[in-house]
Amino acid sequence: MRSVLSASTFLFFIASAQGQWLNYPTKDAPRTKDGKPDMSAPAPRTKDGKVDITGIWLANGLKYLINIAADLKPDEVPFQPWAAALYKERRENRGRDDPNNFCLPSGTPEKEAVTSPFKVMQFPGEMLILYESRTIYREIFTDGRTIPKDFRPSWQGFSAGHWDGDDFVVETTGLNGKIWMDTNGHPLSEAAHVTERFRRHDYGHMDIQITIDDPKAYTKPWTITENPSLMADTELLESVCEENNKDARHIVGK
Protein backbone atom coordinates (compact mmCIF):
# COMPACT_ATOMS: atom_id res chain seq x y z
CA MET A 1 0.00 0.00 0.00
CA ARG A 2 1.29 3.37 -0.94
CA SER A 3 2.04 5.55 2.02
CA VAL A 4 0.17 8.79 2.24
CA LEU A 5 1.92 11.61 4.03
CA SER A 6 -0.26 12.90 6.78
CA ALA A 7 -0.36 16.63 7.13
CA SER A 8 1.46 16.49 10.41
CA THR A 9 4.47 14.95 8.74
CA PHE A 10 5.20 18.30 7.25
CA LEU A 11 5.45 19.91 10.65
CA PHE A 12 8.79 18.25 11.00
CA PHE A 13 10.08 20.26 8.09
CA ILE A 14 9.65 23.52 9.92
CA ALA A 15 13.30 24.21 10.31
CA SER A 16 15.15 27.02 11.92
CA ALA A 17 16.99 29.24 9.53
CA GLN A 18 20.73 29.15 9.13
CA GLY A 19 22.48 28.14 12.30
CA GLN A 20 25.97 28.97 13.24
CA TRP A 21 28.03 25.93 13.95
CA LEU A 22 26.67 23.90 11.09
CA ASN A 23 30.06 23.38 9.51
CA TYR A 24 32.16 23.10 12.63
CA PRO A 25 34.46 20.07 12.35
CA THR A 26 33.65 17.19 14.65
CA LYS A 27 36.54 16.44 16.96
CA ASP A 28 38.32 13.13 16.45
CA ALA A 29 36.26 12.19 13.40
CA PRO A 30 38.09 9.66 11.20
CA ARG A 31 38.68 11.19 7.77
CA THR A 32 39.08 9.87 4.29
CA LYS A 33 41.84 11.23 2.06
CA ASP A 34 39.62 14.03 0.82
CA GLY A 35 39.03 15.17 4.40
CA LYS A 36 35.46 13.99 4.64
CA PRO A 37 34.31 11.99 7.67
CA ASP A 38 34.95 8.31 7.05
CA MET A 39 31.52 6.87 7.65
CA SER A 40 32.71 3.28 7.33
CA ALA A 41 35.61 3.58 9.77
CA PRO A 42 35.33 1.32 12.82
CA ALA A 43 32.95 2.43 15.56
CA PRO A 44 34.83 4.35 18.22
CA ARG A 45 35.07 2.94 21.72
CA THR A 46 35.07 4.60 25.09
CA LYS A 47 37.90 4.16 27.58
CA ASP A 48 36.10 1.24 29.21
CA GLY A 49 35.91 -0.59 25.89
CA LYS A 50 32.22 -0.06 25.16
CA VAL A 51 31.06 1.10 21.76
CA ASP A 52 30.80 4.87 21.87
CA ILE A 53 27.35 5.79 20.57
CA THR A 54 27.77 9.52 21.12
CA GLY A 55 27.39 11.91 18.25
CA ILE A 56 24.74 13.64 16.19
CA TRP A 57 22.43 11.21 14.41
CA LEU A 58 19.65 11.59 11.89
CA ALA A 59 16.93 9.25 10.70
CA ASN A 60 17.35 8.10 7.12
CA GLY A 61 14.29 9.72 5.64
CA LEU A 62 10.67 9.76 6.67
CA LYS A 63 9.97 6.06 6.48
CA TYR A 64 9.64 5.21 10.16
CA LEU A 65 8.27 8.58 11.13
CA ILE A 66 5.33 7.94 8.82
CA ASN A 67 4.98 4.28 9.73
CA ILE A 68 7.01 2.64 12.47
CA ALA A 69 5.87 -0.71 11.07
CA ALA A 70 6.94 0.14 7.51
CA ASP A 71 9.06 -3.01 7.27
CA LEU A 72 6.26 -5.27 8.46
CA LYS A 73 3.30 -6.56 6.54
CA PRO A 74 0.05 -4.94 7.70
CA ASP A 75 -1.12 -8.15 9.38
CA GLU A 76 2.17 -8.46 11.25
CA VAL A 77 1.29 -5.69 13.68
CA PRO A 78 -0.47 -7.60 16.45
CA PHE A 79 -3.14 -5.03 17.26
CA GLN A 80 -5.66 -5.56 19.98
CA PRO A 81 -9.09 -4.98 18.39
CA TRP A 82 -9.59 -1.51 19.89
CA ALA A 83 -6.09 -0.45 18.81
CA ALA A 84 -6.74 -1.68 15.27
CA ALA A 85 -9.96 0.31 15.15
CA LEU A 86 -8.23 3.42 16.48
CA TYR A 87 -5.40 3.05 13.97
CA LYS A 88 -7.91 2.69 11.14
CA GLU A 89 -9.76 5.77 12.30
CA ARG A 90 -6.55 7.80 12.47
CA ARG A 91 -5.57 6.70 8.98
CA GLU A 92 -8.99 7.58 7.64
CA ASN A 93 -9.04 11.04 9.17
CA ARG A 94 -5.46 11.65 8.03
CA GLY A 95 -3.98 12.06 11.44
CA ARG A 96 -6.18 14.94 12.45
CA ASP A 97 -5.51 14.44 16.15
CA ASP A 98 -1.78 13.75 15.99
CA PRO A 99 -0.31 15.45 19.09
CA ASN A 100 2.49 16.80 16.89
CA ASN A 101 -0.06 18.95 15.06
CA PHE A 102 -0.45 20.92 18.25
CA CYS A 103 3.23 21.10 19.14
CA LEU A 104 2.90 18.46 21.82
CA PRO A 105 6.05 16.34 22.07
CA SER A 106 6.88 13.23 20.17
CA GLY A 107 7.03 10.39 22.64
CA THR A 108 9.25 7.38 23.02
CA PRO A 109 9.93 5.71 20.59
CA GLU A 110 8.97 8.20 17.89
CA LYS A 111 11.65 10.74 18.66
CA GLU A 112 14.54 9.04 16.95
CA ALA A 113 12.50 8.66 13.76
CA VAL A 114 11.84 12.38 13.47
CA THR A 115 13.75 13.86 10.58
CA SER A 116 15.65 16.31 12.76
CA PRO A 117 19.01 15.39 14.25
CA PHE A 118 19.45 14.15 17.78
CA LYS A 119 22.66 14.27 19.74
CA VAL A 120 23.73 11.45 22.04
CA MET A 121 26.05 12.40 24.89
CA GLN A 122 27.48 10.20 27.61
CA PHE A 123 28.06 11.27 31.19
CA PRO A 124 28.76 9.36 34.41
CA GLY A 125 25.46 7.76 35.37
CA GLU A 126 23.50 8.69 32.30
CA MET A 127 23.22 8.84 28.56
CA LEU A 128 21.66 12.08 27.38
CA ILE A 129 19.82 12.68 24.14
CA LEU A 130 19.34 16.25 22.94
CA TYR A 131 16.70 16.56 20.25
CA GLU A 132 16.80 19.38 17.75
CA SER A 133 13.07 18.95 17.22
CA ARG A 134 11.38 20.89 20.04
CA THR A 135 14.77 21.61 21.66
CA ILE A 136 13.97 18.97 24.25
CA TYR A 137 16.11 16.42 26.09
CA ARG A 138 15.79 12.86 27.33
CA GLU A 139 17.81 11.38 30.16
CA ILE A 140 18.61 7.67 30.16
CA PHE A 141 19.96 6.66 33.53
CA THR A 142 22.79 4.12 33.63
CA ASP A 143 23.44 4.17 37.37
CA GLY A 144 21.13 1.28 38.13
CA ARG A 145 18.20 3.29 39.32
CA THR A 146 14.68 2.11 38.62
CA ILE A 147 11.50 4.03 37.93
CA PRO A 148 10.44 6.05 40.98
CA LYS A 149 7.23 4.87 42.66
CA ASP A 150 5.61 8.27 42.22
CA PHE A 151 6.73 8.74 38.61
CA ARG A 152 4.23 10.83 36.70
CA PRO A 153 3.55 9.25 33.30
CA SER A 154 5.05 11.35 30.54
CA TRP A 155 5.68 11.56 26.80
CA GLN A 156 9.24 10.31 27.13
CA GLY A 157 8.70 8.06 30.13
CA PHE A 158 11.40 6.86 32.49
CA SER A 159 14.39 5.34 30.73
CA ALA A 160 17.14 3.17 32.17
CA GLY A 161 20.03 1.93 30.08
CA HIS A 162 22.64 -0.80 30.31
CA TRP A 163 25.20 -2.42 28.06
CA ASP A 164 24.64 -5.85 26.59
CA GLY A 165 27.88 -6.58 24.79
CA ASP A 166 28.17 -3.85 22.20
CA ASP A 167 24.48 -2.92 22.38
CA PHE A 168 23.28 -0.07 24.54
CA VAL A 169 19.88 -1.26 25.73
CA VAL A 170 17.30 1.22 26.94
CA GLU A 171 14.17 0.15 28.78
CA THR A 172 11.38 2.69 29.01
CA THR A 173 8.16 2.62 31.01
CA GLY A 174 6.07 5.36 32.59
CA LEU A 175 4.63 6.49 29.27
CA ASN A 176 1.48 8.54 29.25
CA GLY A 177 -0.73 6.62 26.83
CA LYS A 178 -1.16 9.63 24.54
CA ILE A 179 1.74 8.74 22.28
CA TRP A 180 1.45 8.19 18.56
CA MET A 181 4.45 6.13 17.53
CA ASP A 182 4.32 7.61 14.02
CA THR A 183 2.24 10.03 12.03
CA ASN A 184 0.09 7.14 10.82
CA GLY A 185 -1.03 6.82 14.42
CA HIS A 186 0.15 3.49 15.81
CA PRO A 187 -0.99 3.87 19.41
CA LEU A 188 1.02 3.17 22.52
CA SER A 189 -0.77 2.71 25.83
CA GLU A 190 0.37 3.60 29.32
CA ALA A 191 1.06 -0.12 29.84
CA ALA A 192 3.85 -0.05 27.26
CA HIS A 193 7.36 -1.26 27.90
CA VAL A 194 9.64 -0.08 25.10
CA THR A 195 13.08 -1.59 24.60
CA GLU A 196 15.54 0.19 22.33
CA ARG A 197 18.84 -1.43 21.40
CA PHE A 198 21.31 1.11 20.06
CA ARG A 199 23.90 -0.73 18.01
CA ARG A 200 26.60 1.29 16.26
CA HIS A 201 28.06 -0.74 13.41
CA ASP A 202 30.75 1.66 12.31
CA TYR A 203 31.57 5.32 12.55
CA GLY A 204 28.63 6.49 10.48
CA HIS A 205 25.87 3.96 11.01
CA MET A 206 23.68 2.74 13.81
CA ASP A 207 20.67 0.48 14.15
CA ILE A 208 18.03 1.08 16.75
CA GLN A 209 16.08 -2.10 17.29
CA ILE A 210 12.80 -1.23 18.96
CA THR A 211 10.60 -3.76 20.71
CA ILE A 212 7.08 -2.73 21.65
CA ASP A 213 5.71 -4.73 24.55
CA ASP A 214 2.32 -3.23 25.20
CA PRO A 215 -0.20 -5.92 26.16
CA LYS A 216 -2.99 -3.39 26.34
CA ALA A 217 -2.64 -2.27 22.71
CA TYR A 218 -0.93 -5.30 21.11
CA THR A 219 -1.44 -9.01 21.60
CA LYS A 220 2.29 -9.77 21.70
CA PRO A 221 5.60 -7.91 21.62
CA TRP A 222 6.80 -6.82 18.18
CA THR A 223 10.08 -5.52 16.91
CA ILE A 224 11.26 -3.16 14.20
CA THR A 225 14.69 -1.73 13.36
CA GLU A 226 15.53 1.83 12.41
CA ASN A 227 18.83 2.93 10.91
CA PRO A 228 19.95 6.48 11.60
CA SER A 229 23.20 7.85 10.19
CA LEU A 230 25.80 10.01 11.86
CA MET A 231 25.93 13.69 10.96
CA ALA A 232 29.51 14.84 11.33
CA ASP A 233 30.82 18.39 11.21
CA THR A 234 27.62 20.06 12.34
CA GLU A 235 25.64 21.02 15.41
CA LEU A 236 22.01 21.12 16.48
CA LEU A 237 19.82 24.09 15.68
CA GLU A 238 17.23 25.60 17.92
CA SER A 239 13.74 24.60 16.87
CA VAL A 240 10.64 26.02 18.51
CA CYS A 241 7.38 24.53 17.33
CA GLU A 242 5.19 27.13 18.99
CA GLU A 243 7.13 29.96 17.38
CA ASN A 244 5.51 29.46 14.04
CA ASN A 245 2.81 26.83 14.17
CA LYS A 246 0.53 28.12 11.47
CA ASP A 247 -0.40 24.62 10.40
CA ALA A 248 -2.64 23.42 13.18
CA ARG A 249 -5.70 25.28 12.01
CA HIS A 250 -5.26 23.93 8.50
CA ILE A 251 -4.93 20.34 9.61
CA VAL A 252 -8.62 19.65 9.62
CA GLY A 253 -8.36 16.00 8.75
CA LYS A 254 -11.26 14.28 7.18
Added chain:
Amino acid sequence: MIVAAMLASSLAPKAAMAQGKPDLSGVWSPDEVLSIRAKANALLLNRKAAASKRDPDANCTLSGVPRLDLGPKSFKILQSPDEVVILYQDFTTFRQVFTDGRPLPQDPQPAWLGYSVGKWDGDTLVVDTIGFNDLTWLDNAGTPHSESLHVTERFHRRDKGHLDIQITIDDPKTFSHSFTVTEHARLSPNVDLTEFICLENRK
Protein backbone atom coordinates in the same frame (compact mmCIF):
# COMPACT_ATOMS: atom_id res chain seq x y z
CA MET B 1 20.87 32.56 53.69
CA ILE B 2 20.74 30.43 56.78
CA VAL B 3 24.01 28.61 56.70
CA ALA B 4 23.21 26.67 59.84
CA ALA B 5 20.31 24.99 58.17
CA MET B 6 22.39 23.53 55.41
CA LEU B 7 23.47 19.97 55.47
CA ALA B 8 27.02 19.56 56.61
CA SER B 9 27.72 17.43 53.56
CA SER B 10 26.80 20.26 51.28
CA LEU B 11 29.69 22.27 52.70
CA ALA B 12 32.19 19.56 51.78
CA PRO B 13 34.85 20.41 49.23
CA LYS B 14 33.61 20.59 45.70
CA ALA B 15 34.28 17.76 43.34
CA ALA B 16 36.87 18.04 40.61
CA MET B 17 36.86 16.79 37.05
CA ALA B 18 39.67 14.71 35.61
CA GLN B 19 41.13 17.78 33.95
CA GLY B 20 41.34 19.50 37.32
CA LYS B 21 38.45 21.83 36.58
CA PRO B 22 35.66 22.04 39.12
CA ASP B 23 32.78 19.69 38.48
CA LEU B 24 29.56 21.70 38.30
CA SER B 25 27.42 18.61 37.66
CA GLY B 26 24.23 18.18 39.60
CA VAL B 27 20.66 19.30 39.97
CA TRP B 28 20.58 22.87 41.25
CA SER B 29 17.64 24.74 42.75
CA PRO B 30 17.62 28.54 42.91
CA ASP B 31 17.30 29.86 46.46
CA GLU B 32 14.76 32.44 45.38
CA VAL B 33 13.17 33.75 42.22
CA LEU B 34 15.53 36.50 41.29
CA SER B 35 14.21 39.66 39.68
CA ILE B 36 16.66 41.93 37.97
CA ARG B 37 14.02 44.57 37.42
CA ALA B 38 15.13 46.88 40.21
CA LYS B 39 18.64 47.20 38.86
CA ALA B 40 17.51 47.25 35.27
CA ASN B 41 14.89 49.95 35.68
CA ALA B 42 17.39 52.60 36.65
CA LEU B 43 19.39 51.94 33.51
CA LEU B 44 16.61 51.68 30.95
CA LEU B 45 17.10 53.97 27.98
CA ASN B 46 13.42 53.88 27.08
CA ARG B 47 11.07 53.24 29.93
CA LYS B 48 8.04 53.25 27.68
CA ALA B 49 9.38 50.38 25.64
CA ALA B 50 9.72 48.42 28.83
CA ALA B 51 6.04 48.64 29.66
CA SER B 52 5.09 45.10 30.39
CA LYS B 53 3.51 43.20 27.54
CA ARG B 54 2.11 39.71 27.45
CA ASP B 55 4.50 37.18 28.93
CA PRO B 56 6.19 35.39 26.02
CA ASP B 57 6.32 32.23 28.11
CA ALA B 58 2.54 32.08 27.81
CA ASN B 59 3.07 31.15 24.16
CA CYS B 60 5.11 28.09 25.17
CA THR B 61 8.12 29.24 23.23
CA LEU B 62 11.50 28.79 24.88
CA SER B 63 11.66 31.35 27.69
CA GLY B 64 15.07 32.99 27.67
CA VAL B 65 18.45 33.68 29.19
CA PRO B 66 19.05 34.42 31.99
CA ARG B 67 15.37 33.96 32.83
CA LEU B 68 15.71 30.17 32.88
CA ASP B 69 18.49 30.44 35.46
CA LEU B 70 16.50 32.61 37.79
CA GLY B 71 14.05 30.09 39.16
CA PRO B 72 11.86 28.90 40.58
CA LYS B 73 12.40 25.65 38.68
CA SER B 74 15.56 23.57 39.02
CA PHE B 75 18.19 22.97 36.40
CA LYS B 76 20.81 20.29 35.95
CA ILE B 77 24.38 20.72 34.79
CA LEU B 78 26.20 17.95 32.96
CA GLN B 79 29.81 18.46 32.08
CA SER B 80 32.12 16.95 29.51
CA PRO B 81 35.56 18.18 28.47
CA ASP B 82 34.24 19.90 25.35
CA GLU B 83 30.80 20.98 26.42
CA VAL B 84 28.69 21.84 29.41
CA VAL B 85 25.00 21.09 29.02
CA ILE B 86 22.37 22.82 31.12
CA LEU B 87 19.09 20.95 31.32
CA TYR B 88 16.18 23.04 32.48
CA GLN B 89 13.19 21.59 34.25
CA ASP B 90 11.21 24.45 32.76
CA PHE B 91 10.20 23.63 29.18
CA THR B 92 12.30 20.42 29.35
CA THR B 93 14.76 22.39 27.27
CA PHE B 94 18.52 22.73 27.27
CA ARG B 95 21.47 24.90 26.44
CA GLN B 96 24.76 23.68 25.04
CA VAL B 97 27.78 25.62 26.26
CA PHE B 98 30.77 24.77 24.10
CA THR B 99 34.04 24.74 25.99
CA ASP B 100 36.13 23.33 23.14
CA GLY B 101 37.56 26.70 22.23
CA ARG B 102 35.29 27.52 19.31
CA PRO B 103 34.55 31.21 18.90
CA LEU B 104 31.14 32.75 19.26
CA PRO B 105 29.40 32.94 15.90
CA GLN B 106 29.42 36.21 14.00
CA ASP B 107 26.05 37.70 13.07
CA PRO B 108 24.12 34.58 14.09
CA GLN B 109 20.51 33.87 13.30
CA PRO B 110 18.69 35.22 16.38
CA ALA B 111 17.61 32.42 18.72
CA TRP B 112 15.52 32.16 21.88
CA LEU B 113 18.40 30.84 23.98
CA GLY B 114 21.24 32.35 21.97
CA TYR B 115 24.63 30.78 21.31
CA SER B 116 26.93 29.98 24.21
CA VAL B 117 30.62 29.31 24.65
CA GLY B 118 32.41 28.84 27.94
CA LYS B 119 35.92 29.10 29.29
CA TRP B 120 37.47 28.60 32.69
CA ASP B 121 38.72 31.53 34.70
CA GLY B 122 40.38 29.73 37.58
CA ASP B 123 37.60 27.77 39.26
CA THR B 124 34.85 29.76 37.57
CA LEU B 125 33.14 28.75 34.34
CA VAL B 126 32.55 31.91 32.34
CA VAL B 127 29.75 31.52 29.80
CA ASP B 128 29.28 34.13 27.09
CA THR B 129 26.01 34.11 25.21
CA ILE B 130 24.94 36.24 22.24
CA GLY B 131 22.66 35.88 19.24
CA PHE B 132 19.34 36.33 20.98
CA ASN B 133 16.07 37.32 19.43
CA ASP B 134 14.32 40.22 21.19
CA LEU B 135 11.19 38.27 22.07
CA THR B 136 12.17 37.00 25.50
CA TRP B 137 12.14 38.55 28.94
CA LEU B 138 15.28 38.72 31.04
CA ASP B 139 13.33 37.75 34.14
CA ASN B 140 9.82 36.92 35.32
CA ALA B 141 9.19 40.60 35.99
CA GLY B 142 9.22 41.40 32.29
CA THR B 143 12.56 43.17 31.92
CA PRO B 144 13.08 43.66 28.18
CA HIS B 145 16.17 43.42 26.00
CA SER B 146 17.24 43.84 22.40
CA GLU B 147 19.02 41.56 19.96
CA SER B 148 22.24 43.24 21.10
CA LEU B 149 22.04 41.42 24.42
CA HIS B 150 25.24 39.83 25.64
CA VAL B 151 24.86 37.73 28.78
CA THR B 152 27.87 36.65 30.80
CA GLU B 153 27.24 33.99 33.42
CA ARG B 154 30.00 33.15 35.85
CA PHE B 155 29.28 29.75 37.43
CA HIS B 156 31.19 29.23 40.65
CA ARG B 157 30.69 26.19 42.84
CA ARG B 158 31.48 27.59 46.23
CA ASP B 159 31.42 24.18 47.89
CA LYS B 160 29.75 20.86 47.21
CA GLY B 161 26.28 22.13 47.91
CA HIS B 162 26.30 25.70 46.62
CA LEU B 163 26.52 27.28 43.21
CA ASP B 164 26.72 31.01 42.63
CA ILE B 165 25.91 32.41 39.21
CA GLN B 166 27.04 35.96 38.66
CA ILE B 167 25.07 37.26 35.71
CA THR B 168 26.11 40.35 33.78
CA ILE B 169 23.66 41.92 31.36
CA ASP B 170 25.19 44.00 28.61
CA ASP B 171 22.72 45.43 26.10
CA PRO B 172 23.69 48.90 24.92
CA LYS B 173 20.44 49.34 22.99
CA THR B 174 18.35 48.81 26.12
CA PHE B 175 20.47 49.86 29.11
CA SER B 176 22.76 52.80 29.67
CA HIS B 177 25.45 50.49 30.97
CA SER B 178 25.91 46.88 31.92
CA PHE B 179 24.90 45.56 35.31
CA THR B 180 25.35 42.43 37.36
CA VAL B 181 23.14 40.31 39.60
CA THR B 182 24.04 37.15 41.48
CA GLU B 183 21.89 34.06 41.67
CA HIS B 184 22.43 31.53 44.45
CA ALA B 185 21.46 27.93 43.96
CA ARG B 186 21.81 24.86 46.09
CA LEU B 187 22.40 21.24 45.19
CA SER B 188 19.35 18.98 45.20
CA PRO B 189 21.10 15.64 45.61
CA ASN B 190 18.18 13.21 45.39
CA VAL B 191 16.04 14.97 42.85
CA ASP B 192 15.51 14.31 39.17
CA LEU B 193 14.13 16.75 36.69
CA THR B 194 10.65 15.79 35.56
CA GLU B 195 9.17 16.31 32.15
CA PHE B 196 7.42 19.66 31.90
CA ILE B 197 5.45 20.26 28.73
CA CYS B 198 4.40 23.89 28.63
CA LEU B 199 1.39 23.27 26.38
CA GLU B 200 -0.05 20.77 28.82
CA ASN B 201 0.11 23.32 31.58
CA ARG B 202 -1.13 26.31 29.62
CA LYS B 203 -4.40 27.44 31.07
